[in-house]
Amino acid sequence: MAIDKRFIGREYGPYTYTIGAEKLREFALAVGGAHPAAGTPGEPPEHVSPLLYDDAAAKKGPYGDIIAFPSFAVVFAIRPFGAAVADPELGVNLLMLVHGEQELEFLDVMRPGDVMTTTGRIENIYGKAGMEFVVVATESRNQRGDVVVKGLWTGVIRS
Amino acid sequence: MARTFQVGDTFTHVRECDLYRPIYYAGASGDFNPIHIDPEVGKVAGLNGVILQGLCTLAWAVEAVGLFVGDPGRIRKVKVRFSRPVRPEDVVTFEGKVIALEADRLTTEVTATNQRGEAVLKGAIVEASLG
Numbered sequence: 439m440a441i442d443k444r445f446i447g448r449e450y451g452p453y454t455y456t457i458g459a460e461k462l463r464e465f466a467l468a469v470g471g472a473h474p475a476a477g478t479p480g481e482p483p484e485h486v487s488p489l490l491y492d493d494a495a496a497k498k499g500p501y502g503d504i505i506a507f508p509s510f511a512v513v514f515a516i517r518p519f520g521a522a523v524a525d526p527e528l529g530v531n532l533l534m535l536v537h538g539e540q541e542l543e544f545l546d547v548m549r550p551g552d553v554m555t556t557t558g559r560i561e562n563i564y565g566k567a568g569m570e571f572v573v574v575a576t577e578s579r580n581q582r583g584d585v586v587v588k589g590l591w592t593g594v595i596r597s
Numbered sequence: 598m599a600r601t602f603q604v605g606d607t608f609t610h611v612r613e614c615d616l617y618r619p620i621y622y623a624g625a626s627g628d629f630n631p632i633h634i635d636p637e638v639g640k641v642a643g644l645n646g647v648i649l650q651g652l653c654t655l656a657w658a659v660e661a662v663g664l665f666v667g668d669p670g671r672i673r674k675v676k677v678r679f680s681r682p683v684r685p686e687d688v689v690t691f692e693g694k695v696i697a698l699e700a701d702r703l704t705t706e707v708t709a710t711n712q713r714g715e716a717v718l719k720g721a722i723v724e725a726s727l728g
Binding site: 461464465467468469470471472473474479485487489490500501505507508509512513516532533534535536537538539540541542543544545547596 | 621652
């Protein structure tokens with residue numbers, strides 16, 4: 439069943455998220471291949487940059503504190519996309535939903551304590567090759583009001 | 598750590614999706630869509646078991662470029678199309694190439710292939726700052 443194009447332009451948010459140091463470590467190490475155990479995110483694999491988890495090394499580094507793995511941003515910036523595909527009026531079958539495409543733009547690094555506010559908007563709804571596509575654009579600002587992350591999320595609903 | 602880059606430079610990064618990686622990534626990211634953690638739901642959804650979150654594959658492409666430029670904080674943009682899901686126990690090889698170089702910006706194209714030679718990411722673009 440085709441999703442009604444009249445929902446193009448519908449907005450979701452704002453959603454606010456405070457970045458915490460342990461969450462940054464957990465994400466960087468999960469991506470990096472560590473094995474979480476006993477309440478820790480696990481031992482950092484050798485290839486993972488210490489700027490992402492080691493306070494002492496990061497303090498001496500270019501950013502003065504640990505920084506977020508860039509795509510950590512999805513943890514908070516996904517909210518409008520999640521809200522759109524779960525919006526009962528759109529009627530998306532979540533079991534048939536897969537992630538089709540993703541764009542992320544990072545205008546600055548993110549550090550523990552940053553407070554990110556994300557808003558989003560349905561940019562497009564269309565059908566192609568028997569599948570339905572929902573495209574959501576997001577923008578995340580820090581506590582100073584600067585745009586730090588822009589996202590373009592494309593969900594594909596298989597038929 | 599100053600190094601110079603040239604258009605045409607290449608790099609490779611290999612990652613294994615170990616058995617529980619989709620669950621670890623779910624915990625870290627909050628993406629607990631059951632198609633990533635429950636094989637039964639994966640079957641009902643016609644996916645033949647669980648699949649790794651596409652955003653974890655994206656993260657590995659970003660990781661590959663971060664290692665190439667020597668600092669994950671320099672990543673400025675990523676654009677991917679998910680061609681095919683990654684499954685537990687897949688080994689994914691990321692092959693990148695510098696396709697453009699401006700004063701302070703490096704653009705790479707990254708392709709990711711599983712152990713069967715099937716593309717999981719085709720023509721992903723990752724940009725990093727050099728300033």
